[in-house]
Every structure is written in structure tokens, then in C-alpha cells.
Amino acid sequence: MAADSIQIRMQAERDLERKGYRFISRQKCAFCGREFEWWRTPRGKLIPLTACNLEPHWRICGRAFRNKKPSMQTAGYFRQF
Numbered sequence: 001m002a003a004d005s006i007q008i009r010m011q012a013e014r015d016l017e018r019k020g021y022r023f024i025s026r027q028k029c030a031f032c033g034r035e036f037e038w039w040r041t042p043r044g045k046l047i048p049l050t051a052c053n054l055e056p057h058w059r060i061c062g063r064a065f066r067n068k069k070p071s072m073q074t075a076g077y078f079r080q081f
């Protein structure tokens with residue numbers, strides 16, 4: 001179970017890096033309390049990915065982004081560790 005989720009996470013990380021995504025930093029979402037990570041896309045934008053599975057964080061926490069993809073600026077909903 002725990003091993004499976006680590007595998008999911010590692011596979012997702014490999015896929016992202018192969019596509020040219022780069023890890024920037026991990027933060028805790030001040031809205032839902034889950035950890036998420038900022039990744040830089042190949043086109044230079046920042047996207048927040050839920051830490052456990054590296055899916056876009058707005059899929060499970062849309063209200064934190066007002067149901068929109070975030071801009072380059074980190075929103076006030078988030079705080080750095």
C-alpha cells in the first residue's frame with residue numbers, strides 16, 4: 001500500500017522529468033493542508049502538483065485556485081515551509 005503509493009509517485013516523477021518538467025519546491029497548501037510541489041513546465045510556467053501523486057493540485061483542491069490554473073505568482077493561499 002505505502003510501497004504502491006511510492007511507486008506511483010516515482011513513476012510520475014520520472015514521467016514528468018522525461019517530459020522536461022523540473023521540481024522547484026515543496027509547500028503545504030494553506031487551503032487544504034496537503035503537501036504540493038511547484039514544478040516548472042517545459043514552457044517555463046509553474047504548476048502546483050499534489051505531492052503524493054504529482055497530479056495537478058487543482059484537481060483535488062480547485063477552490064485554492066478559484067477553479068483556474070494559477071499564474072506564475074504563488075497565490076496567497078499558499079505559504080512556504
Ligand SMILES: [Zn+2]
Nearest residue numbers: 029032061064
Ligand atoms: Zn490544496
